[in-house]
Amino acid sequence: MxxxxxxxxxxxxxxxMTYHAQAWIQVSSEVGVNVTPADIYEVEGANHRVGLEWLFEKAGRELDPDMYDSILERKIEIFTSIADVxxxxxxxxxxxxxxxxxxxxxxxxxxxxxxxxxxxxxxxxxxxxxxxxxxxxxxxxxxxxxxxxxxxxxxxxxxxxxxxxxxxxxxxxxxxxxxxxxxxxxxxxxxxxxxxxxxxxxxxxxxxxxxxxxxxxxxxxx
CATH class of the missing domain: 3.40.50.1000 (HAD superfamily/HAD-like)
Known part of the structure; x- marks a missing residue:
């Protein structure tokens, strides 16, 4: 039943998701990682840590664990400022x-x-x-x-x-x-x-x- x-x-x-993608692209660019909207949609649904690790790996970079919290805070800041959900x-x-x-x-x-x-x-x-x-x-x-x-x-x-x-x-x-x-x-x-x-x-x-x-x-x- x-x-x-x-x-x-x-x-x-x-x-x-378009706003999430924009925010991830901007914050990734700020730390020297280039990603596309298609990259973001491919990892959609993952929590932020898994998604961030995947994006760094795709760009051939290793994510410094000490950077995680600051990147996430910045992503949320950008998303909140642009989102019209x-x-x-x-x-x-x-x-x-x-x-x-x-x-x-x-x-x-x-x-x-x-x-x-x-x-x-x-x-x-x-x-x-x-x-x-x-x-x-x-x-x-x-x-x-x-x-x-x-x-x-x-x-x-x-x-x-x-x-x-x-x-x-x-x-x-x-x-x-x-x-x-x-x-x-x-x-x-x-x-x-x-x-x-x-x-x-x-x-x-x-x-x-x-x-x-x-x-x-x-x-x-x-």
């Missing part, structure tokens, strides 16, 4: 309806202060469980974030589905043994090939979720 729905945040609930059209209304019949959770690599700010601003009282990047030792693509959400929800793995838009997020969900629906918000659908189902866009996602609500179980994409 399906009882719970688990959502990634950036790129699934809120349209924020909004929820995807229809998601607030959709989740408000789903809330009546399902437990809802957010699993994200973003820092908790940012997550709570967006939840309070756009989705107040909607989510039963929030797992941020700071709440786990091994973030996406490791399974720990989704396993933690399942534990906090108090459910079995077969009782939930995950909605993700990032390759590392899909990998994390599948390693946790969960059914995963992919939405290619900022990337091509082939990047989400490990997902159990890939939808076209947020309109398709909402139609899928409303169909689940009506039938009370997993649905195909017909």
């Amino acid at each position: 399906l009882s719970s729905l688990i959502f990634d945040m950036d790129g699934v609930l809120v349209d924020s 909004k929820p995807f059209e229809g998601m607030v209304e959709c989740l408000s309806v789903l809330k009546k019949d399902f437990k809802l959770a957010v699993v994200t690599g973003s820092e908790r202060v940012t997550v709570e700010s967006f939840m309070d601003q756009f989705f107040p009282g909607i989510f039963d469980v929030i797992v941020s990047g700071e709440d786990v030792h091994y973030g996406k693509p490791y399974p720990e974030p989704y396993l933690k959400a399942v534990e906090m929800l108090g459910i079995g793995k077969e009782e939930c589905i995950v909605v993700e838009n990032a390759p590392m997020g899909v990998e994390s969900a599948k390693k946790a043994g969960l059914y995963c629906v992919g939405v290619p918000t900022y990337i091509t659908p082939d990047k989400l090939s490990e997902a159990d189902m890939i939808l076209n866009d947020h309109a398709s996602l909402q139609a899928y979720l409303y169909n689940i609500l009506e039938k009370g179980h997993l649905c195909d994409n017909s």
Whole structure:
């Protein structure tokens, strides 16, 4: 019996990744590492430490652990100054309806202060469980974030589905043994090939979720 729905945040609930990419590109440039938006989208979903290590490695640089906190603080500063984040059209209304019949959770690599700010601003009282990047030792693509959400929800793995838009997020969900629906918000659908189902866009996602609500179980994409 399906009882719970688990959502990634950036790129699934809120349209924020372009601002994250801009902030990471700027702060990376300031420390002599050149990255592109495509690089950022490839590591989307990872917590900041994993993502930062990956970006430095891609640029052929070794990340000095003493630099981590200052780089992260600078990234958050830049992001906060430029971000004009909004929820995807229809998601607030959709989740408000789903809330009546399902437990809802957010699993994200973003820092908790940012997550709570967006939840309070756009989705107040909607989510039963929030797992941020700071709440786990091994973030996406490791399974720990989704396993933690399942534990906090108090459910079995077969009782939930995950909605993700990032390759590392899909990998994390599948390693946790969960059914995963992919939405290619900022990337091509082939990047989400490990997902159990890939939808076209947020309109398709909402139609899928409303169909689940009506039938009370997993649905195909017909």
